Amino acid sequence: MTFKLAVFGNPIEHSLSPLIHQHFASQYGQDITYERILVEHTFAQKADEFFSSGGFGCNITVPCKLNALDYATELTPRAKIAQAVNTLKFNGFVNQKPQFLGDNTDGAGFFQDLKRLNCPLKGSNILILGAGGATRGILPNLMDYRTKVKSITVANRTTAKIRKIFENLQEQVDTGAFLELKASNYESLEPDMHFDVIINATSLSMNNELPKIPPELYSHAQFVYDLYYTKDGSTIFTNKARSLNVEHCYDGLGMLVGQAAQSYELWTGVLPDTENTINYIRSVLQQQ
Incomplete structure (x- = not known):
């Protein structure tokens, strides 16, 4: 069987998804096609064209994740929690109408990468x-009581949005009795606060800018992760942390590959090992 796959978004020409999924398929002897589809007008029209031509599944990137949420006829539990869809799978017909399963693999892909990197989660204080x-996508896995995280602080310019996210997720995620959730603005982060894990879920690294937090926060951390990724694995954020003697600093390429692996499993039934593909994609990036 040949799986006809694609990624939808705008812009889309930069997407690494075709390379990632083709590398997965080559490792497991599966036959796929994978294309980039630019969405200039309506997502639904492009999706209809793709699936009516034999499309089996697709990834969705910005700005189409909410459109894909509306397009899906059924949602996985994690898509319901995220209220966004980054993966669709053709699910046959009901009363001659095509059915599409919508999933969100971002949080699972992120969490998979943290485990790959031996991130110290149990008993940890986390700052996001x-x-x-992006934060809404990664929070459910971190908040789950089985992770045994001690506290999660989310910092933003204002706290109203954070509180709303916490309220919505607490209705859907079993956090257990002991997880402490805190909302903070950047100005309230004090130099003497200790966070074991710091996660940059802003887009600042894309513009070569740093979050306005006390430098001491980096030096207290054991593990730093930037959702943005680069050719060599270093961002302005990870470089800052490394300059302050944080030993374990990582960019987000592993999350990108991890969420793709979760999508690939939904379509093919095979969950790829991500390590080889991360190394392969990194080598491709360094050659560009």
């Missing part, structure tokens, strides 16, 4: 910077 869609 930013309160956008």
Whole structure:
């Protein structure tokens, strides 16, 4: 069987998804096609064209994740929690109408990468910077009581959005009795605060800018992760942390590959090992 796959978004020409999924397929002897599809007008029209031509599944990137949420006829539990869809799978017909399963693999891909990197989660105090869609995507896995995280602080310019995210997720995620959730603005972060893990979920690294937090926060941390990724694995954020003697600093390429692996499993039934693909994609990036 040939799986006809694609990624939808705008812009889309930079997407690494075709390379990632083709590398997965080559490792497991599976046959796929994978294309980039630019969405200039309506997502639904482009998706209809793709699936009516034999499309089996697709990834969705910005700015189409909410459109894909509306397009899906069924949602996985994690898509319901995220209220955004980054993966669709054709699910046959009901009463001659096509059915599409919508999933969100961002949080699972992120969490998979933290485990790959031996991130110290149990008993840890975590600081997440930013309160956008990326933070909402990664929070459910961190908040789950089985992770045994001690506290999660989300910092943003204002706290109203953070509190709303916490309220919504607490209705859907079993956090257990002991997880402490805190909302903070950047100005309230004090130099003497200790966070074991710091996660940059802002887009600042893309513009070569640093979050406005006390430098001491980096030096207290054991593990730093930037959701943004680069050719060599170093961002302005990870470089700052490394300059302050943080030993374990990582960019977000592993999350990108991890969320792709979760999508690939949904389509093919095979969950790829990500290590080889991360190394392969990194080598491709360094050659560009």
